[in-house]
């Protein structure tokens with residue numbers, strides 16, 4: 297069966313709700329996006345591809361509801377469909393506000409936006425028509441993330457973030473920095489997971505004995521559990537990214553109290569890292585029959 301972008305779906309972590317809000321999907325060349333991936337690796341993960349042989353990656357955000365707080369984690373790709381020649385593919389998106397409305401919420405209900413990092417597929421809905429989309433929200437990111445992108449100038453990496461379309465301009469620099477370990481809402485804390493970008497962070501959500509980890513782009517697809525050496529072409533520090541991925545996946549492996557969440561997965565944005573006979577594997581919550 298060909299890969300499908302992850303649907304809108306909610307899990308409960310104790311008293312806290314986490315919903316995946318679809319924005320769209322990217323269809324790309326696996327070889328271009330993950331240069332170290334072998335034919336054997338991709339043959340073992342045919343479930344990640346569409347009928348045309350393109351790798352499918354979901355685009356979307358997570359909504360956390362804790363007490364009366366409503367937090368969006370990342371802001372998708374935005375309302376646009378564009379070719380992505382660097383990976384011989386296309387990004388198609390524009391559904392995030394519809395997904396939010398289906399959750400019974402309007403943009404002004406969001407009190408906090410947290411960027412795991414500032415690549416273009418995570419900041420897309422920051423503004424529309426030169427006005428902030430989530431106008432009542434504080435916008436937060438990890439230490440060093442904003443400064444890194446501001447320092448790039450004409451460096452080729454600047455093409456993937458954060459602001460080739462001026463979408464961050466209406467923020468006027470009002471992104472507040474949060475440190476490793478910071479608690480941004482009841483039961484929601486930040487953990488620094490650098491490598492993909494310098495200020496990249498993940499979130500730990502906990503309530504009672506239940507826990508979830510929103511990974512950001514520590515991991516992009518389950519094939520990276522098969523071979524940790526397979527990194528995205530756009531890692532800022534690929535070696536540090538591999539170390540971070542190995543560390544976090546090691547922590548999650550076999551941890552039955554913790555659900556992992558990732559916005560680019562297909563089938564379901566939620567899953568668990570399982571200890572296989574010779575390697576780690578990803579099991580989506582949907583395939584376990586849990587929703």
Ligand SMILES: [Zn+2]
Pocket residue numbers: 415417418513560
């Ligand atoms: Zn991403």
